[in-house]
Amino acid sequence: MPQPTPRMTLVLGGARSGKSAYAETxxxxxxxxxxxxxxAQAFDDEMVDRIAQHRxxxxxxxxxxxxxxxxxxxxxxxxxxxxxxxxxxxxTNLILAEADLExxxxxxxxxxxxAPGPLVLVGNEVGLxxxxxxALARRFRDAAGRLHQRLAAEADRVVLTVAGLPxxxxxxxxx
Amino acid sequence: MPQPTPRMTLVLGGARSGKSAYAETxxxxxxxxxxxxxxAQAFDDEMVDRIAQHRxxxxxxxxxxxxxxxxxxxxxxxxxxxxxxxxxxxxTNLILAEADLExxxxxxxxxxxxAPGPLVLVGNEVGLxxxxxxALARRFRDAAGRLHQRLAAEADRVVLTVAGLPxxxxxxxxx
Amino acid sequence: MPQPTPRMTLVLGGARSGKSAYAETxxxxxxxxxxxxxxAQAFDDEMVDRIAQHRxxxxxxxxxxxxxxxxxxxxxxxxxxxxxxxxxxxxTNLILAEADLExxxxxxxxxxxxAPGPLVLVGNEVGLxxxxxxALARRFRDAAGRLHQRLAAEADRVVLTVAGLPxxxxxxxxx
Numbered sequence: 001m002p003q004p005t006p007r008m009t010l011v012l013g014g015a016r017s018g019k020s021a022y023a024e025t026x027x028x029x030x031x032x033x034x035x036x037x038x039x040a041q042a043f044d045d046e047m048v049d050r051i052a053q054h055r056x057x058x059x060x061x062x063x064x065x066x067x068x069x070x071x072x073x074x075x076x077x078x079x080x081x082x083x084x085x086x087x088x089x090x091x092t093n094l095i096l097a098e099a100d101l102e103x104x105x106x107x108x109x110x111x112x113x114x115a116p117g118p119l120v121l122v123g124n125e126v127g128l129x130x131x132x133x134x135a136l137a138r139r140f141r142d143a144a145g146r147l148h149q150r151l152a153a154e155a156d157r158v159v160l161t162v163a164g165l166p167x168x169x170x171x172x173x174x175x
Numbered sequence: 176m177p178q179p180t181p182r183m184t185l186v187l188g189g190a191r192s193g194k195s196a197y198a199e200t201x202x203x204x205x206x207x208x209x210x211x212x213x214x215a216q217a218f219d220d221e222m223v224d225r226i227a228q229h230r231x232x233x234x235x236x237x238x239x240x241x242x243x244x245x246x247x248x249x250x251x252x253x254x255x256x257x258x259x260x261x262x263x264x265x266x267t268n269l270i271l272a273e274a275d276l277e278x279x280x281x282x283x284x285x286x287x288x289x290a291p292g293p294l295v296l297v298g299n300e301v302g303l304x305x306x307x308x309x310a311l312a313r314r315f316r317d318a319a320g321r322l323h324q325r326l327a328a329e330a331d332r333v334v335l336t337v338a339g340l341p342x343x344x345x346x347x348x349x350x
Numbered sequence: 351m352p353q354p355t356p357r358m359t360l361v362l363g364g365a366r367s368g369k370s371a372y373a374e375t376x377x378x379x380x381x382x383x384x385x386x387x388x389x390a391q392a393f394d395d396e397m398v399d400r401i402a403q404h405r406x407x408x409x410x411x412x413x414x415x416x417x418x419x420x421x422x423x424x425x426x427x428x429x430x431x432x433x434x435x436x437x438x439x440x441x442t443n444l445i446l447a448e449a450d451l452e453x454x455x456x457x458x459x460x461x462x463x464x465a466p467g468p469l470v471l472v473g474n475e476v477g478l479x480x481x482x483x484x485a486l487a488r489r490f491r492d493a494a495g496r497l498h499q500r501l502a503a504e505a506d507r508v509v510l511t512v513a514g515l516p517x518x519x520x521x522x523x524x525x
Binding site: 185187189300301302303304305306310313316317319320321323324326327328333335342344345 | 487490513517
Binding site: 010012014125126127128129130131135138141142144145146148149151152153158160167169170 | 299305307315339
């Protein structure tokens with residue numbers, strides 16, 4: 001990581017591709033304190049485990065705020081280095097809450113555009129498999145793709161993690 | 176886009192990765208008129224919407240020809256800048272029509288190899304998820320992968336779009 | 351392929367992305383004899399066909415050893431250029447055999463770390479689609495992602511094949 005973390009970075013990756021760990025290194029390269037905006041909701045044991053694993057990896061210097069839905073507001077209020085983990089669960093929560101995805105997406109993009117940074121956003125890339133049978137999964141996949149495109153257009157740097165390694169999609173200027 | 180559009184470009188990408196919009200910019204960087212070879216068939220409302228969205232984005236300078244099956248012939252006859260969108264729906268149409276995929280693929284590769292260009296072909300990358308349960312989906316996935324490999328070998332430039340951004344897989348020479 | 355094959359290379363790719371053929375070229379660029387460590391088990395006709403297609407592509411200079419489960423031991427014993435194809439089927443075999451994935455993974459990583467090389471390992475990238483409904487598929491996907499991350503950390507070079515072309519994820523030093 002020779003370059004300083006820019007104002008806004010989008011980290012995309014598949015399942016277990018190391019995207020959260022990579023994103024944390026970007027934030028931890030900045031002077032703290034660090035804010036973790038967590039969107040996960042623990043509906044089942046599998047998710048409880050995943051949240052615990054993520055939390056165990058982070059040192060005490062992280063403050064955590066749970067924002068399953070109010071992510072745009074939290075980004076707008078945040079100061080200092082901020083990690084959003086992850087966009088995918090936020091979209092899932094919005095769909096389950098029958099929220100207006102267009103409006104929520106526009107709010108998040110606006111908040112990110114104005115954020116002082118460094119801001120690092122993590123999302124699951126879910127569009128590279130066979131078209132899902134399920135209409136809800138297709139709707140989710142489309143919403144995720146559109147959100148990633150809009151955030152990528154604003155981001156200074158975009159990275160796709162593969163097997164824990166960053167593949168640079170948008171090289172970006174430093175902050 | 177500093178480089179001119181080469182004779183043949185293959186644009187692969189996941190769902191909602193911005194592959195069609197990116198491919199259109201490649202063609203629109205060339206002197207028109209531009210030919211759009213569309214393979215989509217509107218079987219349901221979801222597809223009607225997607226086709227309408229794609230069409231609404233293209234300016235009037237585009238001529239559109241619908242070729243759900245006769246894509247190799249259309250590429251062979253075309254003059255000037257041509258966009259094929261997309262290979263994935265063409266393969267789906269061939270499978271539904273119980274056509275000979277090997278032969279159709281060979282015809283398309285031959286037509287592309289001889290095309291004067293600039294020719295830009297768009298395809299969905301569908302092979303990076305879990306193996307589908309469904310035998311037909313596996314057969315489709317294999318056919319798509321083989322077609323992409325054969326076209327990529329002939330193409331001057333190959334791009335994978337991620338969140339609307341081009342990741343260069345084969346740098347290519349300019350036309 | 352201007353660079354010599356390094357001590358350890360990880361080749362990831364989607365279905366029909368050309369990862370095996372690419373990996374074979376890396377090994378065949380080295381002085382033989384070449385050892386093929388095959389993990390596939392022919393449970394059904396589809397798999398029999400795939401194994402036969404892979405085998406038909408390899409020249410006689412290849413020796414083949416079938417190691418559906420005992421891959422770490424085979425890597426530890428091997429001398430000269432070795433191709434492991436593939437990690438994904440090995441993990442599948444371990445899960446079907448109800449083996450301890452953590453322990454097997456640790457053994458394989460240790461064997462690869464000590465191998466003199468050139469060693470080329472092929473794996474399916476399966477994490478870039480929609481989250482599978484099926485808990486077993488999610489468990490497999492997590493295990494594959496973790497294994498790839500650990501091997502990628504040890505590898506000199508990591509490549510993602512797309513449409514038969516290598517996208518370099520970790521550039522690596524030559525052997």
